[in-house]
Structures are given as C-alpha cells and as structure tokens.
Amino acid sequence: xxxxxxxxxxxxxxxxxDDVSISFGGIKAVDHVSVDLYPGEVVxxxxxxxxxxxxxxxxxxxxxxxxxxxxxxxxxxxxxxNPRDARALNIETIYQTLALADNLDAASNLFxxxxxxxxxxxxxxxxxxxxxxxxxxxxxxxxxxxxxPVSALSGGQRQSVAIARAVYFNAKVLIMDEPTAALGPHETxxxxxxxxxxKADGIGIFLIDHDVHAVMELCDRASVMKNGELVGTxxxxxxxxxxxxxxxxxxxxxxxxxx
Amino acid sequence: MTDATSQPIPERQKGNLFQQLELDLRLLGMIxxxxxxxxxxxxxxxxxxxxxxxxxxxxxxxVSVAIMACGMVFVIVNRHIDLSVGAxxxxxxxxMAVTQTQILPHTLGLGLGNPxxxxxxxxxGLTAGTLIGAFQGWMVGYLSIPAxxxxxxxxxxxxxxxxxxxxxxxxxxxxxxxxxxxxxNGTLGETTSWLLAAxxxxxxxxxxxxxxxxxxxxxxPVKPAWAEATLCAITAGAIFGFIWIxxxxxxxxxxxxxxxxxxxxxxxxxxxxxxxxxxxxxILITVAVVMTIIARRTRFGRYIFATGGNPDAAELSxxxxxxxxVKIFALMGFLCALSAVIASARLSNHSNDIGTLDELRVIAxxxxxxxxxxxxxxxxxGAILGALIMQALQSGMAMVGVDAPFQNIVVGTVLVLAVxxxxxxxxxxxxx
Numbered sequence: 001x002x003x004x005x006x007x008x009x010x011x012x013x014x015x016x017x018d019d020v021s022i023s024f025g026g027i028k029a030v031d032h033v034s035v036d037l038y039p040g041e042v043v044x045x046x047x048x049x050x051x052x053x054x055x056x057x058x059x060x061x062x063x064x065x066x067x068x069x070x071x072x073x074x075x076x077x078x079x080x081x082n083p084r085d086a087r088a089l090n091i092e093t094i095y096q097t098l099a100l101a102d103n104l105d106a107a108s109n110l111f112x113x114x115x116x117x118x119x120x121x122x123x124x125x126x127x128x129x130x131x132x133x134x135x136x137x138x139x140x141x142x143x144x145x146x147x148x149p150v151s152a153l154s155g156g157q158r159q160s161v162a163i164a165r166a167v168y169f170n171a172k173v174l175i176m177d178e179p180t181a182a183l184g185p186h187e188t189x190x191x192x193x194x195x196x197x198x199k200a201d202g203i204g205i206f207l208i209d210h211d212v213h214a215v216m217e218l219c220d221r222a223s224v225m226k227n228g229e230l231v232g233t234x235x236x237x238x239x240x241x242x243x244x245x246x247x248x249x250x251x252x253x254x255x256x257x258x259x
Numbered sequence: 260m261t262d263a264t265s266q267p268i269p270e271r272q273k274g275n276l277f278q279q280l281e282l283d284l285r286l287l288g289m290i291x292x293x294x295x296x297x298x299x300x301x302x303x304x305x306x307x308x309x310x311x312x313x314x315x316x317x318x319x320x321x322v323s324v325a326i327m328a329c330g331m332v333f334v335i336v337n338r339h340i341d342l343s344v345g346a347x348x349x350x351x352x353x354x355m356a357v358t359q360t361q362i363l364p365h366t367l368g369l370g371l372g373n374p375x376x377x378x379x380x381x382x383x384g385l386t387a388g389t390l391i392g393a394f395q396g397w398m399v400g401y402l403s404i405p406a407x408x409x410x411x412x413x414x415x416x417x418x419x420x421x422x423x424x425x426x427x428x429x430x431x432x433x434x435x436x437x438x439x440x441x442x443x444n445g446t447l448g449e450t451t452s453w454l455l456a457a458x459x460x461x462x463x464x465x466x467x468x469x470x471x472x473x474x475x476x477x478x479x480p481v482k483p484a485w486a487e488a489t490l491c492a493i494t495a496g497a498i499f500g501f502i503w504i505x506x507x508x509x510x511x512x513x514x515x516x517x518x519x520x521x522x523x524x525x526x527x528x529x530x531x532x533x534x535x536x537x538x539x540x541x542i543l544i545t546v547a548v549v550m551t552i553i554a555r556r557t558r559f560g561r562y563i564f565a566t567g568g569n570p571d572a573a574e575l576s577x578x579x580x581x582x583x584x585v586k587i588f589a590l591m592g593f594l595c596a597l598s599a600v601i602a603s604a605r606l607s608n609h610s611n612d613i614g615t616l617d618e619l620r621v622i623a624x625x626x627x628x629x630x631x632x633x634x635x636x637x638x639x640x641g642a643i644l645g646a647l648i649m650q651a652l653q654s655g656m657a658m659v660g661v662d663a664p665f666q667n668i669v670v671g672t673v674l675v676l677a678v679x680x681x682x683x684x685x686x687x688x689x690x691x
Contacts, residue, residue, distance in 0.1 A: 063575060084577035099575045103568035103635035104561075112565055113576035115558050122556040130477040 007038040012075040014039050014204040015091075015173055020059055020069030029055045031228040032069070037173065037204040042195060044219035044236075045208045046248055052228040053208045054096070057175050060206070061093040062086035073173075087113075092171035096178045096208075098162040102151035106143075106161045107132035109150055110168060135164045139194065156187040163194065174198060177208045192218060212244050226251040285629055285684065289644045296648065300655035308655055311508035315534060317650055318505075319442035322539045323348075323602040324617060325646035328624040329550045330594035332642045333560075333587050335625055336567040338634035339399060339406035341588070343413030344595050345617030347391060349421035352599035355384035356430040356609030359437060377436040385596045391417065392592015393585050400584030414618065422611055431608025441604030445538040449506045452535035456502040459544075460495040467491055505540075506533035539601045543643070546594065551639045563587060567634035623670075624649055627677040648673075 007013075013036040022030045030052045037043050045053040058064040060071065062083040071078055073089050080086050086093070100109050107128040116124045116131070129146055136143045140160035150158055159182060166174055176195075180188040195205060195218050209215050215222055216236060224231040224247040232253040234243070243254040300308040307313065327344050334341045359380040364371045395413055399406045432438075439445030447455065467490060474481050481487070510518075510532050519526040554560040566573040566580050574580050598617075603609045626632065627648060628641030652673060656666045 061575075082577070082579075083575050084579075087577050093575070095575060097571070099569070099572035101565040101568035101572050101635075104565055108561065108565070109572075112561075112573070113578050115561060117558070122552070123558060123561055124473075126473040126477045126479065129479070 007041065011038065013037060013072075014041075014074065015060065015206075016070075016072040016075075017056070017060060018070045018072065020056070020066045020071065022055060022059060022064055022067050028228045030059070033225065033228075033230040034069075035206075035223045035230070035233065037206060039172075039204050040199050040202045041221070042199055042205045042207055042219045043233075044215035044222040045206060045225065046210075046212070046215060046222055046244060047225035047231075048248060051225040051248075053225055054177055055228075056225070057093075057177065057206055057208060060086065060091060060173075061175055062091075084113075087169070090170060090172035091175065092166035092169060092173070093175040094162050094166045094177060094179055096181065098158055100150050100158060100161060103149050105129075105149055106136070106146055106153075106164075109161055110135070110165050112165070114169065131168070132164070135168050136160065139164050139167070140190070155182040156184060159183055159187065159191075163191070167194075167198065171198075171203055174203055174205045175208075176205060178210065179207070180209075180211075180214065212241050212248075215244065216241060224248055284688075285681075286638075286640065286644075288684070289628070289641065289648070293644060293648050293651065296651055296655065300651070300659065303659045304655075308658060311504050313654075313658075314504050315508040315537075317647070317654060318540050319537050319605065320654065321643075321646050321650040322442075322537075322543045323598040323605070324620045324624055324650070325543055325643045326546050326594050326598045326601070327591075327617065327621040328628070328642035328646050329546055329639050330591040331621050331625040332550075332628070332630050332637040332639055333554070333563050334406070334591055335622075335630045335632060336634055336637045337563050337584065337587050338567050338570065339584065339587070340622070340632075341395075341406065341410045341591055342618050342622075343395065343410040343417055344591065344598075344621050345614040345619075346414045346417035346421070347388060347592060347595040348599045348602060348614035348617055349611075350391070350417040350424070351384045351388040351596040352603045352609045352613050353421040353424040353430075354387050355380045355437075355596075355599065356433065356603060357424055358383050359434045360430055372435060374436065376434045377439075380434065380437060381600060384600060385593055388592040388594075388596025388599070389589050390592070392595065393589035395592070396585035396588025399588065400581035406588075421613075425609065425611065427611045429608050429610045431606075433603060433607055433609070437600075438604050438607055439538050440542070440600050441607060442537045442539050442601075443534065444604065444607070446505075446534040446536060447538065447541070448535045449533045452502045452506055452533075455536060455541070456498050460498045463494045463498070464491045467494070502536060505537075506535050508534050510534055539605070542597065542601065546597070547639055547643055554639060559583075559586065564635060567636075569635075620646070620649060623674045627674060629681055631681075645677075 015037040017033065017035050019032050019034050020030060021028065021032050033052070033056055035043065035045070035056070045057065047053050055064065059066045060080065062080045062085050065081060071080060073091075078085075078089060080089070080091075083093075101112060104112070107125065110132050111128050116127045118124045132146060136146075140157070143157055143160060145153055145157065150161055153161070159179065163179070166176075179191050183191065192214075195207070198205060207215065207219060219236050221233055221235055222239075222244060223233040224244065226248065229251075231247050231251050234247075234254070239254055247253060297309060327348070331341060331344065359376050363369045363376050363379060364373065369376060391413075395406075395409050398404050398409045446452075467487065471481050471487060482490075515530065515532060516526050552560075554563070562573060562578045562580075562583055565576070566578065566583060570580060599614070602613055606613070624646035625637065625642045626645070628638065628643070628645030630637030630642060649670065652670055653666060656669060661669070
C-alpha cells in the first residue's frame with residue numbers, strides 16, 4: 001500500500017525522531033513521541049491546538065531542546081542545540097509566525113543569518129536582491145516590492161518571502177507550520193503546487209496543519225497527536241477524513257475503541 | 260532556476276526633483292531644522308552665532324556626546340538602553356587620568372612626559388571601557404537582566420568607582436601629548452585640513468560611484484547621471500565648506516606668540532594661522548563612517564537591525580542574539596572610553612563630575628536623530644545631527660542670555676516635540 005518507494009525499499013529514513021519528550025513547568029508538552037520522514041514524502045502532523053505538534057517540530061528545527069529520545073538524520077544521531085545546527089543539517093523551517101524581521105526588505109530577510117558578502121566581507125545587497133528576484137520569479141511572479149520593508153507587504157507576499165527563505169538554501173527537510181493559515185484561495189493553491197514540486201525534488205516535508213482536507217490532499221502519511229502523545233501514524237490512502245477526525249478528537253486509531 | 264524566470268526589474272519611475280535625487284526626507288528635515296535654528300540664533304546674537312570661532316567651538320563641544328550617540332543608536336535599535344554611558348565615561352576617564360599622571364610616570368617610573376604614556380593610557384582606557392561594556396552586555400544577554408536595570412545599576416556603580424579611584428579629586432594636568440585629543444590643543448592646521456578634505460571628497464565620490472556600479476551591474480535602475488553628479492557636488496561642497504570654516508578660525512595672536520616662544524623662535528609680524536580640523540572632530544568623523552559601514556554593510560550591523568525588528572525571527576534565523584548583545588554593549592563601552600579621552604583632554608584634566616547627565620544627552624541625541632525606542636530603526640548620521648542640534652540649542656541659548664532653568668526646559672520640550680514630529684512623519688509615510 002505504501003506510495004513512497006524509498007520507504008517501501010526499507011531505506012534509511014531522512015529524519016527519525018525517536019521517543020522524544022519535552023516538558024514545560026512539569027507539563028509534558030511532548031510525551032515519548034516517535035515520527036519519521038522519508039525523502040520525497042509529505043508527512044502531516046495533526047492535532048488540536050496545544051496537542052504538541054509545533055513543540056515536537058521545534059525540537060527538530062532547534063528552537064527547543066529535547067529532554068529525552070534521539071533524533072537521527074540519514075541514520076546518524078544528531079545533536080540539534082539551536083537553529084544554526086538545524087540549518088547546517090539542511091533542515092529548514094517555515095514558522096507559523098513567519099519569523100520575518102519587519103523592518104528589513106525581502107532580500108535581507110531571505111538571506112538573514114546567511115548573507116552574501118563581497119570579497120571584503122561586506123554585505124552584498126545588490127547580489128542578494130538579484131538572487132531574491134530570481135527565486136521570487138519562480139515562487140510568486142506577482143511579487144514586486146523588493147525595496148520596501150516586509151511590514152509593507154501583504155500576508156501572501158510575506159508568506160512567499162518565508163517560503164523562499166526555506167527553499168532557497170537547498171533544504172533536504174522542510175518543516176511547514178500551517179503555511180496556508182494566512183492565505184487566500186489562490187495563494188493556498190500556489191503553496192500546494194509548490195509542495196508537489198518540492199516533493200518531486202526529493203525533499204521530505206513535515207506539514208503541520210489544522211485542516212484535515214488539506215492534509216488528505218497533500219500528505220502521504222499523517223501522524224496525529226493529542227495531549228502531547230502520539231495517537232498514531234497512518235497511510236493517507238488507508239483512511240478517510242472521518243478516520244482522521246476521530247483520531248484528532250477522540251484520540252483513537254481507526255478500528256480501535258475510543259480511549 | 261534560470262535567469263529567464265527572474266523577476267522583471269521595473270522601469271525607473273520619473274518623479275520630482277527630490278525623488279530623482281533619492282534624498283532621505285528625514286535627513287533633509289533635520290538639516291532644515293538645524294539650519295533654521297542656527298540662522299535664528301545668529302539673528303538674535305547679532306551675527307555672533309555663525310562665526311568661524313563659534314562653529315569651531317560648537318563642533319568640539321559636540322564630539323564627546325556625538326561619539327557615544329553613535330553607539331547608543333546600536334543599543335536602542337537592538338531594543339536595549341544604556342543609562343550608564345556618562346558614568347562609564349567618568350570611570351574610564353578616571354582610570355586614564357590615574358594611569359597617565361600616577362601609575363605610569365611614578366609607580367612604573369617612566370617619568371612625566373614620556374612619549375609612550377599617551378599611547379599606553381589610550382590602550383588601557385579603551386580596553387577598560389570595552390571590558391566594562393562587555394560585562395554589562397553579558398548580564399543583559401546571558402543573564403537576561405533587563406538592560407534598563409543593568410545600566411541603571413551601572414550608572415550608580417561606575418559614577419562612584421570613578422569617585423573612589425580619584426578620591427573625588429580633580430586630576431591634572433594630563434599628559435601633554437594626550438591633550439591633542441581635546442580640541443583647541445590638537446588641530447591639524449590649514450594645509451593638512453585641506454588635504455584631508457580633498458581625500459574625504461574623493462573617497463565619498465568613489466563610494467557613490469561604487470554603489471552605482473554595483474547596482475548597474477545587476478541591471479537595477481540607477482539615478483540619472485545629473486542627479487548623481489549633483490549629489491557628488493553637494494557632498495564635496497559640504498566637506499570643503501566645513502574645512503574652510505574651521506580654517507577661517509585663526510589662532511589668537513597671544514597664543515600663537517606663546518607657541519613660537521615655546522620653540523625658541525619669534526613670530527613673524529602679521530602672521531595669521533588657522534586652527535584647521537581638530538583631531539577630536541576627525542575622530543568623530545572616523546567613528547561616524549565606520550559605524551555607518553557597520554550598520555549598513557556588515558553582518559554584525561544587519562543582525563543588530565534584524566534583532567531590533569523581530570528578536571524571535573533573528574533567533575530562529577540562527578543569529579546568536581546573546582553574543583550580539585555582548586558585542587553591542589562592548590562597542591558602546593569602547594565608544595564611552597573614546598569620548599572620555601576627548602572630554603578629559605578638552606578640559607585638560609579629569610574632574611569628578613565629568614560626563615554628568617551625558618546619558619540623557621546621548622539618548623536624547625539618538626532619539627532626536629530618529630532612532631525608535633521600539634527598536635529596528637535608527638541612523639548614525641541622525642544621531643550626530645541630533646547631538647549637534649542639542650548642542651546648538653544649548654550654546655545658542657547661553658549666548659542669547661536665556662536663564663539656565665529655561666535652557667533645560669526648552670531642551671526637554673524640544674526632545675518631546677522632536678519625537679512627536681517623528682511619529683507623525685512615520686505615520687504619513689506609512690512606515691512603522
């Protein structure tokens with residue numbers, strides 16, 4: 001039944017989060033959860049607000065440090081202490097908040113933390129703007145506001161800057177935290193097409209979303225969380241919308257009695 | 260990804276004269292305010308305000324606050340504040356005073372007037388300032404104590420460390436060579452000043468030309484050639500005009516005679532010698548240029564602005580914001596020490612009240628210069644103009660004969676009004 005050839009062939013997963021936990025002030029935000037991701041695969045992470053999806057993924061992107069468990073990338077155990085470590089492993093994140101510096105322009109945000117520099121070590125704004133124009137030409141052909149701070153941009157334009165930042169640097173693993181939450185229908189469609197395109201390039205994507213329909217449409221597998229625990233991981237082809245909904249709401253896998 | 264899909268570059272929009280020149284409206288507004296202020300005082304003082312002598316004095320009085328204001332821009336852009344700059348100036352000044360008048364000549368036996376004294380003193384003072392700044396930055400960045408509290412504590416601590424180091428006494432006279440940093444005691448003379456002006460003008464034009472070529476190299480629109488040429492002409496004109504004014508302030512006859520006597524010569528009849536560019540002003544210009552390059556063209560500067568705009572985003576982009584905070588405060592400490600060199604050399608001694616209230620002047624200069632306390636916005640040239648406006652107000656009112664309490668009332672009111680105008684301006688242009 002599996003659609004992903006790499007997973008079917010028993011290859012090493014791109015990312016394995018094995019039995020990871022984290023707690024805040026005595027509350028287990030993520031409680032011994034294991035998920036994995038293969039190249040060219042989209043895994044949806046579903047659950048209510050506060051189920052622990054974002055927290056789980058922030059341990060992979062370096063924003064939080066796990067307390068127990070292990071993270072493996074290409075089978076190698078890795079230690080991700082901060083966002084720099086995650087980026088060095090080609091793990092890129094598009095945050096729900098977009099994480100843009102509002103006072104800087106699109107190119108400065110795109111290259112934030114990884115600026116292009118001249119031979120003298122000075123920031124090369126012209127080169128960055130040129131690169132920014134190239135990638136924007138691919139992602140969002142309507143985008144024109146290159147010389148204004150991103151605070152002057154619309155929600156969709158800001159989103160494309162955030163996406164461009166993750167895509168530009170040869171991501172192998174892409175984490176998308178509700179990428180379409182602030183978008184109109186046209187832009188949502190654009191993101192969906194982009195996900196298909198990145199998938200075809202062999203990038204593994206974790207997609208956090210509230211919308212069951214979006215997950216059914218875009219993902220290969222879905223992992224559902226509730227109260228910090230993993231309810232289960234299912235093949236999208238094997239389940240219906242209602243199965244996923246009952247996993248989210250009741251915390252039971254299809255064919256199981258309610259927990 | 261091919262070039263063919265690159266975003267098309269729009270045609271340059273033709274606009275009015277100012278748009279074609281791409282001048283910063285805020286900068287123009289500030290210069291306008293400054294010019295009106297100066298002309299106003301000049302009328303009220305029957306032409307005594309805009310004399311070469313007064314302009315010379317105004318610049319050397321502004322230097323100390325202006326240098327610290329440059330550092331304060333970074334601190335405030337990064338969403339912090341430093342209330343300890345005046346006290347830090349006092350402590351570093353005290354350290355340097357003790358070093359050059361007691362420790363080096365007597366304790367270490369170098370003897371008074373040893374040519375190494377000024378240099379060692381400078382290194383000791385700048386190092387002390389940088390370390391103290393870094394320590395405060397470490398408490399802000401790594402221990403997460405709010406900068407307001409750390410530097411409020413520092414305000415008390417360093418003011419009184421200075422007192423303790425000197426027993427509250429005035430220490431002087433300072434080393435003869437050290438006094439060169441003070442203003443009238445160290446000027447470059449007319450010829451050197453003209454040469455520097457030529458060099459500065461050449462560098463400025465080269466910089467403008469380089470920026471134009473970099474833009475054109477990527478096919479971006481550039482200003483029309485006449486606009487670029489006009490800008491070059493204005494820049495060069497301003498540089499030469501400034502030097503011309505400073506060169507027009509002649510060393511008083513008595514002082515010149517004494518200088519010749521000191522060298523065992525007699526002064527030729529009718530000799531007129533201009534002061535030229537003071538060393539302290541040259542230092543301020545250097546600081547301004549370096550800080551502007553840091554702000555606009557280095558990663559360090561880019562990260563300061565990014566963190567000020569959105570600290571979370573900066574953190575998530577892999578910027579080590581804690582270390583950044585330490586660096587910013589270390590730089591602030593370094594600049595406080597540099598200001599201490601200039602302030603104490605100008606007075607030719609270290610007095611216990613040196614730098615008192617400077618923290619307020621420095622913050623006011625940065626804020627009048629358009630630095631937003633909410634972080635993310637601010638310019639070096641703005642802060643320096645802010646410091647100049649404050650100093651012009653203060654000395655202008657003193658020359659007109661405004662009572663001391665009214666002087667401070669006016670300065671305080673101007674500070675609040677300047678910020679109000681800035682808020683209205685930002686709303687008009689739609690920036691946050």
